[in-house]
Amino acid sequence: MSNGSRAGGTLMKKQERQRYIRELLKANNIDKQEDFVILLKKEGITVTQATISRDIKEMQLIKVPATDGTYSYNLPVQKQLNTEKKLTKTLKDAFISTDVQNEMCLIKVTPGSGPAIVSLIEQMNYSFVFGTLGGDGSALIICHSNKDALKLSRIINEIVIE
Amino acid sequence: MSNGSRAGGTLMKKQERQRYIRELLKANNIDKQEDFVILLKKEGITVTQATISRDIKEMQLIKVPATDGTYSYNLPVQKQLNTEKKLTKTLKDAFISTDVQNEMCLIKVTPGSGPAIVSLIEQMNYSFVFGTLGGDGSALIICHSNKDALKLSRIINEIVIE
DNA sequence: AGTGAATAAAAATTCAAG
């Protein structure tokens, strides 16, 4: 708990902000980074455009020219395809089991694979995922609801058997 | 032949440039619009960044943040998905037959549907398509080679029966 | 580590003009 790289430190703020960004993307038509700054302020999160630029880079969001002549930031379908492949491969390799309790889905994997799984699931930008926690031999995925957690569990199991 | 909106006028230049842009995308890792300006100059096409910006908007290219921390312009997979759906629908509705001669593929369709088909095929950004010509009841697709034309013909027919 | 303020760099648009 003494340095910044641990969960629960200032790090959490970024993760939470990026979660909001993901939500905002779906609801609004955002055509510039300042819009994120403004919308986040309404949620009580104060950041500058510089931070948003970094978030966008990290989340690999893309600015898409729409048919109607406007621009809008979007989730990266492109990237998604690659990520899904990696997730599939990693899961097939390391998967042991899933467990669901309330809104949480615990994915048990072979030792050492937890962080990789968590990272990939983060990258998938599943709308129903609220947060993640990576252990050594497990990945705890916190969803919005029990229904969502079951959904994720189903998805994971389908990936493994596919 | 008196105004700028007709094929064969100055319009052709834009179309050709955008064709080059599509090619450049695949070959190079382009992270800024100036790169297009420079690469196009090597092809003998002189334009400014302003024009590239407009092309990018029109072609709906996206700037993708890569995993390695760089950016690169890409073809829009996202858009592609929608376009493919429209193409499928339109073809199923209007398709009559395909004919291949040399590097050309002639798609015969019901009267009035030619331009729509051409527009959709343009939007598909098929790498093997060199140019298009839309008639009333037909779409002439010029590919790079006879093999490519046959490939397109196969694709079109597969779409129709799918 | 993550961030903001300032700045540099890149991209979009405006304003002629062909």
Place this chain on the structure above:
DNA sequence: CTTGAATTTTTATTCACT
């Protein structure tokens, strides 16, 4: 309608700080 030059706007990065 298409473009370039100039400009504005937006976005990325640098630098300092924590």
